[in-house]
Amino acid sequence: VWAAKAWREGDPGGTRAGRRPRAGSVPTGFLDVDVTSAPLALECLYTPWAPGTDSDGAPTPQDCPRVFSAGLDLTEMCGRNPAHYAEYWKAVQELWLRTYLSSLVLVAAINGACPAGGCIIALACDCRVLADNPKYHIGLNETLLGITAPFWFKDAYVNTIGHRASEQALQLGYLFPPSEALQVGLVDQVVPEDQVLSTALSEMARWLAVPDHARQLTKNMMRKATADRLLRQRDADIQNFVSFICRDSIQKSLQVYLEKLRQRKG
Numbered sequence: 001v002w003a004a005k006a007w008r009e010g011d012p013g014g015t016r017a018g019r020r021p022r023a024g025s026v027p028t029g030f031l032d033v034d035v036t037s038a039p040l041a042l043e044c045l046y047t048p049w050a051p052g053t054d055s056d057g058a059p060t061p062q063d064c065p066r067v068f069s070a071g072l073d074l075t076e077m078c079g080r081n082p083a084h085y086a087e088y089w090k091a092v093q094e095l096w097l098r099t100y101l102s103s104l105v106l107v108a109a110i111n112g113a114c115p116a117g118g119c120i121i122a123l124a125c126d127c128r129v130l131a132d133n134p135k136y137h138i139g140l141n142e143t144l145l146g147i148t149a150p151f152w153f154k155d156a157y158v159n160t161i162g163h164r165a166s167e168q169a170l171q172l173g174y175l176f177p178p179s180e181a182l183q184v185g186l187v188d189q190v191v192p193e194d195q196v197l198s199t200a201l202s203e204m205a206r207w208l209a210v211p212d213h214a215r216q217l218t219k220n221m222m223r224k225a226t227a228d229r230l231l232r233q234r235d236a237d238i239q240n241f242v243s244f245i246c247r248d249s250i251q252k253s254l255q256v257y258l259e260k261l262r263q264r265k266g
Ligand SMILES: CC/C=C\CC/C=C/CC(=O)SCCNC(=O)CCNC(=O)[C@H](O)C(C)(C)COP(=O)(O)OP(=O)(O)OC[C@H]1O[C@@H](n2cnc3c(N)ncnc32)[C@H](O)[C@@H]1OP(=O)(O)O
Pocket: 023, 024, 025, 066, 067, 069, 070, 071, 072, 073, 074, 075, 113, 115, 116, 117, 118, 141, 142, 145, 147, 148, 149, 150, 240, 241, 244, 245, 258, 261, 262, 264, 265
C-alpha cells in the first residue's frame, strides 16, 4: 500500500514505521503498521519496510513477499483477556477508518496472499493491483475460521463486489484466485508478478493527475456513509467483538485453525 503524498513529494522526512511484516501482522505489504500502537499517522507513512529500495524509497520488485497480509494476527485473538481484545479491536477499527477515509491516493500492490484483514485493508485503498499467481488468493474467509466478518468488513465487500457476490463469498469464506477476483471486481488489475509495482505506480499517477481537492471531496462523498456507520457504533462493535471472541467455542475454533496452519507448515 502506497501513501501517495509522501511518495509524490519525495518526502524524505516521511515516517518509516519500521518492522518487517510477519505473516499475522496487520497490515503487511508496504504499509506495515503495528496496530497496537495506534493512533496512526497514515498521512505520514510511506513504503515503510522494503529492505531493498530505490533512491526514492520505493520498494524494488525482488523484495516482494509471498504474503501481502495474512490478515489479523490470530494470536492477538486467542488466549488473551477481554481488555486486550477490546484494545486490539479498537486499533483494528482505527487502522481501517484512517485508511478508508484517508485523503491520500492509496494503491494496493498485492504481491501475495491477501485473506480477511489483508483484504479489508486492500479494499480500503482506492485501487488494487494483484499479481497473477494462482497462490495469491484474496477475500474474506472468516467463516472458515469459525468466526464472522464484522458488519463493516461486509459493507466494504458489498460496496466493491455487490450484494449477491458478497453474500455467497462471505458465507463460503471464499478466497478468489486472481482471474476470479478480477472478474468479480475485487481487484482492478491482474498483472504478471514482476509488473505489480510498476502498474501500481502507473495507477497512482493516473489518480494523482486529478485535482486533489475534487478527488478528495468525491472520495469522502462516496465513503462517508460507510465509515459513519462504524463511527456511530464503535463501542458497540468492540463489545460485540469481545463477547464473541471470548466464547469458549470461538476460542476453540481459532486454536484448531492456528494448529492446522502450523501443521501445514511442517
Ligand atoms: C464479530 C467479529 C468477530 C471476529 C472478527 C475477526 C476478524 C478477523 C479477520 C482476520 O483477518 S482472521 C485471519 C485470517 N487469516 C487467514 O486465514 C490466513 C491464514 N494463513 C494462511 O493461510 C497462510 O499462512 C498464508 C497463505 C497467509 C501464508 O502461507 P505460508 O507462506 O505458507 O506461511 P505459513 O502458513 O507457513 O505461516 C507462517 C507462520 O505464520 C502463522 N500465521 C499465518 N497466518 C496467521 C495469522 N493470521 N495470525 C497469526 N499467525 C499466522 C502460521 O501459523 C505460521 O506460524 P509458525 O509459528 O508455525 O511459524
